[in-house]
Amino acid sequence: MSIIQIKGLHKIYNPKKVPVHALNGIDLEITEGEFTAIVGPSGSGKSTLLNMIGGLDSPTEGTVIINGVDVSTLSPKKLIDFRLKNIGFVFQDYSLLPVLTARENVEFIMQLQGRKKEEFKKRAEELLREVGLGDRMDNRPSNLSGGQQQRVAVARALASKPKFILADEPTANLDSVSTSDLLEMMQVLNKEENMTFIFSTHDQRVIDKARRVVSIVDGKVAEDIQVEQEMAQ
Amino acid sequence: MITAISWRNIWRNPTRSLVIIIAVALGLTAGIFSVALMNGMTEQKMRTAIENQTSHIQLHHPEFSVNKDIKLHLNNKAEIEKILEDNPAIKGFSSRTVAGGMLASSRGSVGVQLNGINPEKEKQVTAIWQNMIEGDYFEGDSRKPILISQKTAEKLEVKLRSKLVVTLQDSEGEIVGAAFRVSGIFKTTSTAFDETQVFIPKKALQDLLQLPAEVHEIALVLNDLEQVPIIKEELQKELGESVKIEDWKEVLPELAYLSDATVQTNVLFLAIILVALAFGILNTMLMSVFERVKEIGVLMAVGMNKLRIFSMIVIETVFLSVSGSLIGVLVGIALIKWTSQEGISLSMFAEGLASWGVSDVIYPTLSAGFYIILMFMVLITALLASIYPARKALSLNPAEALHGLNN
Structure with missing residues (x-):
């Protein structure tokens, strides 16, 4: 089942002054349960594409339909609500709130969703145990390693029960052990809970684990490889 | 959160x-x-x-505060005093006879306001008796005592028991005078008050002015300052237009x-x-x-x-x-x-x-x-x-x- 449909996506920055064509007509469809890596050199447009999919930026032309909703037509207010309910974000530098503990960082998203206290407390604990941080729940980010912080970020992304998780270079700041642990954990979530993951990455270790690799060059899809299909063939 | x-x-x-x-x-x-x-x-x-000058409320003849004419005394003094005595909100009152005059010693003279008071009644409304720095508050046996301030004493270069001559105009317009002896010297925190106010027995001033038993001013103090507007209104209703009733703010608007x-x-x-x-x-x-x-x-x-x-x-x-x-x-x-x-x-x-x-x-x-x-x-x-x-x-x-x- 398709959860993201991108059609004729263009993004031009500074259209009136010095136009920069970041995306030049992207067509892409992502189905539920995918483990997709979006790759490409710096400036190729992969971050812009991720921003569009995440509803963080609006396209100059084209549509981004998520779960049947054209996000480019949503008002900023509705877009925030849409993101809260449908998209989980994982950032390169973890981006946890430094003043909150791991538990509170995860609970916070569910509080924003207006869930009941008992419910979000229970789920936060479950998620943190699931990502292997059952014993570090009450630590603030400054007392966690990079890998542990990224695990909290994944738990936070999962907390809102999103349709998919967008991860912007999630392993860029991690050592090889943490990267391996994180990828393994994401793969488990992908397989066992059918959670859709979309990464932008330069990291070959992530690319190797991806089941689909979309290569972006000069704002266009240069290559779209279904790894498992190829392997199957 | x-x-x-x-x-x-x-x-x-x-x-x-x-x-x-x-x-x-x-x-x-x-x-x-x-x-x-x-x-x-x-x-x-x-x-x-309030303690030395205005008290909480003052009663005058309606025109007295405009031209300070000594003939403009309170006409129905006895009736007013009866009403004031019967009002439980009033802590005390003092009826005064007041007149402007000259106070002279052998060394100089100054213009002052003479306040003819009943010392005991005055104690209830002003704190002059507490501000005595020399002598006493009308307690000696002097026949014609006068209380002056330290400032006035310095100006006139007089001391306790010195003789001073009061000169003023009586109710007939005649210039009259009398000698008084300094029985007490006071000092308040207000120079302006000290330089202008002197106190003598009410009867002495009434005799000089040829206004037997007449008073120009009744000052009263309430149990509660906050009640001033209410009591003022009450009194105005009871006493009518023949008496001008002013609270301390009206007596000294600058306050x-x-x-x-x-x-x-x-x-x-x-x-x-x-x-x-x-x-x-x-x-x-x-x-x-x-x-x-x-x-x-x-x-x-x-x-x-x-x-x-x-x-x-x-x-x-x-x-x-x-x-x-x-x-x-x-x-x-x-x-x-x-x-x-x-x-x-x-x-x-x-x-x-x-x-x-x-x-x-x-x-x-x-x-x-x-x-x-x-x-x-x-x-x-x-x-x-x-x-x-x-x-x-x-x-x-x-x-x-x-x-x-x-x-």
């Missing part, structure tokens, strides 16, 4: 937050104490004026003006302090927002709406301001409590203060209501100071903010 985040955000940079909290605290302590000092001076001036002006000056003074503090708070919050551009971007990305981001910044600002204010108010209260018991000696300015009607020891005072107004003003200031940083935060584009870009 937003409240908890806001509170913890303040302490992410404890040095910066403490600097602004201390600045707010110091500003408010200084402001509160200055206002309390000003209030103390004003209250003292008013209290002195009422001073009271109002003090309140306005205090509010203005604090407003200036708060505006200055507002810019400090605004600067701190702007720095805080600019440092957290990326974090705010993340909050926007994960689904924190604009109202919540706005609230977070506003609550942080309020916490910062109110923390400083509470410390400032508490230190201010402690300082006022400490100084209000012993008073603050300003003896080096004694001369100037006395000419303004204030003693050289000031007792700072501030009402509880003022603190409520102040905290309200602080809250408004914090809210106003938070608007610009909060709007800055809201103007961030999440996609750009995530990369630490501030448009």
Whole structure:
């Protein structure tokens, strides 16, 4: 089942002054349960594409339909609500709130969703145990390693029960052990809970684990490889 | 959770937050104490004026206060005194005969207002008897005693038991005079009062003026100052238009003006302090927002709406301001409590203060209501100071903010 449909996506920055064509007509469809890596050199447009999919930026032309909703037509207010309910974000530098503990960082998203206290407390604990941080729940980010912080970020992304998780270079700041642990954990979530993951990455270790690799060059899809299909063939 | 985040955000940079909290605290302590000092001076001036001059309410012939003609005495004195005696809200009253005249010694003369009083009744309404520095308050056996101030004694170069001659115009328009002996010398905190007022027995003045048993003024003191407007209205109804009833504010309008002006000056003074503090708070919050551009971007990305981001910044600002204010108010209260018991000696300015009607020891005072107004003003200031940083935060584009870009 398709959860993201991108059609004729263009993004031009500074259209009136010095136009920069970041995306030049992207067509892409992502189905539920995918483990997709979006790759490409710096400036190729992969971050812009991720921003569009995440509803963080609006396209100059084209549509981004998520779960049947054209996000480019949503008002900023509705877009925030849409993101809260449908998209989980994982950032390169973890981006946890430094003043909150791991538990509170995860609970916070569910509080924003207006869930009941008992419910979000229970789920936060479950998620943190699931990502292997059952014993570090009450630590603030400054007392966690990079890998542990990224695990909290994944738990936070999962907390809102999103349709998919967008991860912007999630392993860029991690050592090889943490990267391996994180990828393994994401793969488990992908397989066992059918959670859709979309990464932008330069990291070959992530690319190797991806089941689909979309290569972006000069704002266009240069290559779209279904790894498992190829392997199957 | 937003409240908890806001509170913890303040302490992410404890040095910066403490600097602004201390600045707010110091500003408010200084402001509160200055206002309390000003209030103390004003209250003292008013209290002195009420105790020595105006009492709470004064009754006159309707035209007496306009031209001070000694013929304009109260016509129905006995009836008035009966009504005043029967009113339980009235603590005491004193009927006076007053006239302007000249007071002369062998060394000089001065123009004064002669107050013919019944010493015992006068004790109930004025505090002259408590301000005697030499001699006594009509307690000796002098046949024609006169109480003068230290200032007047110095001007006329007289001392206790010196003879003074009073010259004035009687009710027939004739110039009359009589000799009095200084039986007491008083000193109040008001130079203006001391330089113009002398006291003699009522009967002596009535005889001189040829106004047997007539009085020009009845001064009364109530059990409760707050009841002045009510009692004034009651008395006016009972006594009718033949008696002009004025409260202390009407007798000395400059006192009422001073009271109002003090309140306005205090509010203005604090407003200036708060505006200055507002810019400090605004600067701190702007720095805080600019440092957290990326974090705010993340909050926007994960689904924190604009109202919540706005609230977070506003609550942080309020916490910062109110923390400083509470410390400032508490230190201010402690300082006022400490100084209000012993008073603050300003003896080096004694001369100037006395000419303004204030003693050289000031007792700072501030009402509880003022603190409520102040905290309200602080809250408004914090809210106003938070608007610009909060709007800055809201103007961030999440996609750009995530990369630490501030448009």
